[in-house]
Amino acid sequence: MSNGGWLGREKAVLTQASHRPHDPKFGPVFSHGLGARLWDVEGQDYIDFTCGYSASNFGHAFLPLVEVARNQLGLLTHLTQEPHLWRAPLAEKLIEVCGFHWENGKEEAKVHFNATGSRAVETAWKAACAFRPGLLISLAPSYHGRSLATSALSETNTNMPDFVPISIHQRRPTSEFAYCASCAHNLHHPACRTRCLNELVQFIKADSDSISAVIVEPALGARGYVFPPAEYWQRLRRTTAETGVLLIADEIQMGLGRTGSMLLSTSQGWQPDLVVLGKSLGGGIVPISAVIGRGDVIDALPVGSESETFACTPLAAAIGLEVLKQLTTGPWLERGREVGMRLRESLGKSGEKHFPGLIIEGQGASAVAEFVDCGRSLVDAQELARRIAIACRDQGLLVHLTGPLATRIVLLPPLTINDEDLTEG
Numbered sequence: 001m002s003n004g005g006w007l008g009r010e011k012a013v014l015t016q017a018s019h020r021p022h023d024p025k026f027g028p029v030f031s032h033g034l035g036a037r038l039w040d041v042e043g044q045d046y047i048d049f050t051c052g053y054s055a056s057n058f059g060h061a062f063l064p065l066v067e068v069a070r071n072q073l074g075l076l077t078h079l080t081q082e083p084h085l086w087r088a089p090l091a092e093k094l095i096e097v098c099g100f101h102w103e104n105g106k107e108e109a110k111v112h113f114n115a116t117g118s119r120a121v122e123t124a125w126k127a128a129c130a131f132r133p134g135l136l137i138s139l140a141p142s143y144h145g146r147s148l149a150t151s152a153l154s155e156t157n158t159n160m161p162d163f164v165p166i167s168i169h170q171r172r173p174t175s176e177f178a179y180c181a182s183c184a185h186n187l188h189h190p191a192c193r194t195r196c197l198n199e200l201v202q203f204i205k206a207d208s209d210s211i212s213a214v215i216v217e218p219a220l221g222a223r224g225y226v227f228p229p230a231e232y233w234q235r236l237r238r239t240t241a242e243t244g245v246l247l248i249a250d251e252i253q254m255g256l257g258r259t260g261s262m263l264l265s266t267s268q269g270w271q272p273d274l275v276v277l278g279k280s281l282g283g284g285i286v287p288i289s290a291v292i293g294r295g296d297v298i299d300a301l302p303v304g305s306e307s308e309t310f311a312c313t314p315l316a317a318a319i320g321l322e323v324l325k326q327l328t329t330g331p332w333l334e335r336g337r338e339v340g341m342r343l344r345e346s347l348g349k350s351g352e353k354h355f356p357g358l359i360i361e362g363q364g365a366s367a368v369a370e371f372v373d374c375g376r377s378l379v380d381a382q383e384l385a386r387r388i389a390i391a392c393r394d395q396g397l398l399v400h401l402t403g404p405l406a407t408r409i410v411l412l413p414p415l416t417i418n419d420e421d422l423t424e425g
Contacts, residue, residue: 003029003042024389024401025050033060036417036425038398046396047425049411053222053400054258056284057336057365058326059414065283065322072318080309086317087113091290093324097262098275098292110295113288113312117252117278118145120289121153121215123306124274127291128246129168131300134212139200140174141404143222144215144250153215176200178228179404181359181370194232201239208243213273218264221253224403225368225410227361230268237270246297252278252289257327257415260337260364273297283323288316336365336415339422343367343411355384367411370403381407397425 001009006029011019020026028040036059038046051057058065076084091111100109112127114120121144125136136153138144144153152169175184178196185195204211218233220226240247249272254264256277261267263275274297278289287310291298310316326332344360344367351358357373371388375381382405389401389409400410413422 001041003027003040006041024386024393025398027393035059035061036414036421044396046393046398047413047421048398049413049425050398050400051412051414052284053279054253054412055279055282057257057280057415058283058323058332059416060284062283062416064326065285065319068318068322069285069315072315075314077315078310078313081307081311084314084317086314086321087312090312090317090320090324093321094277094290094292097324097328099262099266100271100293108295109292110298112291112298112301112306113308114278114291115287115289115308115310115316116145117250117276117289118147118150119308119311120252120276120278120291121145121150121250122147123301124215124248124276124291125149125213126306127274127298127301128213128248130302131297132212132244132246134168134210136169136212137200137204137214138169138171139177139214139216140171141177141179141223142215142217142220142250144217172200172203174404177226178232179226180229181226181361182372182405189229190231194229194235197232197235201235204239204243204245208245211243211245213246213248214240215248215250217250217254218268219254219259219363220404222402224408225362225366226404226408227363230270233265233268234270237272246273248272249275251275256280256323257333257336258364258366258412260333260340262327262333264363281320281323282316283319285319286313286316288312288320332415333364339413339415339417340365340367342422343413347411362411365413365415369409369411370407371409372405372407378405378407381405385409 030038031041032039036047038048094111095109112123114123138153144150176196176199178194180189187195237247249265251264256262265272274291274293276291282288340362344362347367347369348360351360355374359370359373361368361370371381371385375384385401385407389399392399400412402408402410
C-alpha cells in the first residue's frame, strides 16, 4: 500500500487532533529504521535529522539499547510502583550525572519518576506549590506539554482554543524572552545587558510572596532551539534565589546529551532547584521521565499523592540505565559536538552563498538556520523556510520547521550518525 493509502486509513479511524498536515515532514508512512535512516512503505529512504525531537538521540535500532530491551523482556517488564532491581540504581545514576550541590549542603537530591514529559512537569509544579504555595510563572514562547494543565504553560503555535483557565499560573509575554535573532527591543547582546529580563525581574521582586516557582527551558526545544545568553539565566537564577522563589528547568528535550552536556543549565553556569528530564531517557524505545532536585521540595508532596501506572517500569528503568551508561562511558557527547559543529559550518558556507542574512545557531548536536532576515517581510521569511523544509523532505532529508516566528529550520541528527550519512544529509 502507498503512503497515500496508509494516510487514508489513518484519517478514517484517528481523530483530527492527531494529524499533522501543517508539518512539512507529514506525508511518508514509515516502516523501519536503522541508525540515522528511515524507510517508508514505498521503499524510499530518508536521513532523519529530527530524532523524534531528541527522543531518539541514539538513532533507530541502536544495538546496545535493543540488546538491553531484549534481555529485559525475558526477565521482568512491568510493575506499577512496586520496588524492583532497576529503579533505585537509575535514580542514583541520575542524581550522580546531574551533579547537584547546594551551598548550605543540607538539601539532598531526590528523584520522582513519571511516564511522560507533561506528567513530570505537572509533578514538579505540584511539588513546588506544596513546598511554597503560589503562582507558577512560565515564559512565552516556551513549551512544556499538551496535557490539560501543561497546555496553559505552553506557547503552542497552533489553533489551540483557550479552554484551560488555570488561575494558579501566569505566562509572561514573549518580549521578556531572550530571542536575540529577533529582539523585541531592537537591541543587541551583550550591549543590551539582558534588557528583555527587566520586567520579569521587577515582577518577581515585587510579588515574590505570591509566586511559588518559575519554570523555564534553558533553550527552547519544540519552539526552535533558541539559546538565550547564559547571563540571562544566571541573572534570573540570582533573582529567584534572592527572593526564595523556586526555579524549575525543563530539559526534557535539551538534557542528556543533545546540547553537548548532560544538563544544559549546568553548562550555562546555573543550577535549578528542580530539573525535568524525559524523551531521550527512554532511548526512543519506552516513555519515561523524571524530576530531579532538592529533596525538601520533592518530598513536600504527601505520601501517595503521585502515582502512575507506567512510571519507571523495570523495562523503562533498564533502558534508562543503558542510556546513561552510553552517555557517561561512550564517545557520544564528544561525537555530538563534532557533528553539530560540522553541520553549522556547512550551513554557514551555504548561507553566505545562497541566503544573505541567514543566521546560523545551535549547540552540541544541533544546528539552526534562522531565515528571519532573509526575506523582504516576515511572511516571505516564513514561506522561504517552509519551502526549504518541504524540499528537504522531497529529497530524502527530514528536518524540523519551527521557531517562535516559524522561520527556523533545526537539524537534530543522532549522536551516533556515521560520516557518510552526515555528509549526504
